[in-house]
Amino acid sequence: MFSFRNFNIADWFSLYRIMAVPLLVAFIWFGERQLFTWFLLISYSTDAIDGYLARKLKITSARGSQLDSIGDQITLVMGLIGLWFFENEFVLANYQLILLAFLPYVLQMIIAFRKYGKATAFHTYLAKSSAVLQGVFILWLLFFGPVYWLFYFMVIVGVLETIEEITLIFMYKEWVEDVKGIYWALKDKRRLKKKSVKNPTS
Incomplete structure (x- = not known):
């Protein structure tokens, strides 16, 4: 899928979040809450670092955006798994709200894979805010x-x-990266027009 030889420094920070999964799983398995939490903090920190480096060094790419998105999603899942094992009482007491937030996310992933064959990489302002929260x-x-x-x-x-x-998935017929939000998508005539060209009667 990816050629490591072409990876830049931002890509490696994104890849770290993926490669850290077995270590995080091991900490959960052995009940090492503090180690799990500190290494989860490192994973979240790399999310800020890779984006900053990509913009600062002008090395953004579709590969980097996809790696970043995969790393974000895996880190979130690991965080939720950690909560289940280390804060089970909180999860059980609030499972309805957690499902309210998580099930639409799963639906969005399914829609994206059915349409594009891979996860989205819009990186909207809302997505960034949500990830930080x-x-x-x-x-x-x-x-x-x-x-x-x-x-x-x-x-x-x-x-x-x-x-x-x-x-946004329904707005863009083809996979695109780095869309700030719906407002900016409506102004994105260059990429949105691909849909109208291929569907002139719509």
Whole structure:
């Protein structure tokens, strides 16, 4: 799928989040909550680093965007698995809200794979905000305990972000990267016009 020889420094930071999964699983298996939380913090930190480097060094690419998205999704899943094992009481007490945020996300992934054959890489402002909130909440919960106002805010932003992602999937016939949001997509005539060219009667 990817050629490691062509990877740039931002790609390697994204790849770290994927490669860290077995280590995080091992920490969960052996009940090492503190080690799991610290290494999860490192994974979340690389998400900020790779994006900054890609923009600063002007090395953004479709490969990098896809790696970044895969790394983000895997890190979120690992964070949720960590919560299940280390904060099971909180998860069971709030499973309805957690499902409210997570099930639409799964639906969005299914729609994306059916249409594009891979995950989206829109990297909208809402998606970035949602990822930051998720990371802060999960890490804070694992380090110190739950903050409920942050939990509710995270759920609301997560649901809105997923709705926006699904809307963008239907707006773009072909896979695209780096769309700031629906407003910017409507102004993105260069990429949106591909749909009208191939479907002149629509």
